[in-house]
Amino acid sequence: MTEYDYRTLDDVIHSRVRLAIMSYLMTAREADFSALKKELKLTDGNLSTHLRKLEDHAYVSVTKGFAGRKPQTTVAITETGDTAFKTYVEGVAAMLGPQAT
């Protein structure tokens, strides 16, 4: 079935930056803030802003700790985020329809 109502796509995930973050975490499951920043070619501010939005929706969890004496921030995808991402992918596939295959 093809679905052309744009509201079927979760706006929290759809933003290009957050889509990149979520796609990365779907495979990696968790990542260090610096690694994520490097991999996605984002600035600190940009990554922080989008992580906050994802955290607000409980799609990721952000944990601050230490690696030795160095502060380290770890970002992990949550069960909620995993489910939301899968629903999003289904929505995109339904919208793109035959083009996607």
Next chain:
Amino acid sequence: MTEYDYRTLDDVIHSRVRLAIMSYLMTAREADFSALKKELKLTDGNLSTHLRKLEDHAYVSVTKGFAGRKPQTTVAITETGDTAFKTYVEGVAAMLGPQAT
């Protein structure tokens, strides 16, 4: 290959409304303004705004004419739009990676 740089996704197409318009036109090739509005569940203003942006990038062409005495606006995908959409779909597939299949 998986690509996590969000800049690979064409922002002109990525907006949820424009993605819905372009997806629809990839199959329909052209559509009457009213039909498009109804199919995508959009208001006149919302559809117009996004069509203008797509038209500015030559992804769609908008033709005003008459069906009998009734004014009719026809929207068609262009060759440029077709190519841009296909590139976008490849970019999304590369970003979603194994999740998309």
